[in-house]
Amino acid sequence: MPPPYELHLFVCTNRRPEGAPKPSCGHRGGEEIRAALKKAVAKHGLRARIRANAAGCLDVCEEGPAIVVYPQGVWYVGVRPEDVDEIVESHLLRGEPVARLVRRVGMPVVE
Ligand code: FES
Numbered sequence: 001m002p003p004p005y006e007l008h009l010f011v012c013t014n015r016r017p018e019g020a021p022k023p024s025c026g027h028r029g030g031e032e033i034r035a036a037l038k039k040a041v042a043k044h045g046l047r048a049r050i051r052a053n054a055a056g057c058l059d060v061c062e063e064g065p066a067i068v069v070y071p072q073g074v075w076y077v078g079v080r081p082e083d084v085d086e087i088v089e090s091h092l093l094r095g096e097p098v099a100r101l102v103r104r105v106g107m108p109v110v111e
Helices: 030-043 081-094
Strands: 007-012 050-055 067-070 074-076
Touching: 007 030, 030 050, 030 081
Parallel strands: 007 050
Antiparallel strands: 007 067, 067 074
């Protein structure tokens, strides 16, 4: 049986307590990004094929908000809520990841 979704977008919505030494995506728009992605997926009739899940920390905190798209293994960092339409139209509808937001595999993590 095939997996139920072609793509999963895991959106970091992690929230650390005030004063934590690292930033967290939930405080920088992660929840808003996930909500906007879910809405856009529904608007474009993609709900049976694509799912936007909330995720815990993806361990690129300094570069967040972060999204990882599986099974493609495409990582987005520095995503803003206003980038969601471009991600949906370019990546999800046309299959072209938004290059300016893609984090290359193997890039050192910013500490
Ligand atoms: S808090 Fe989002 S990547 Fe760590």
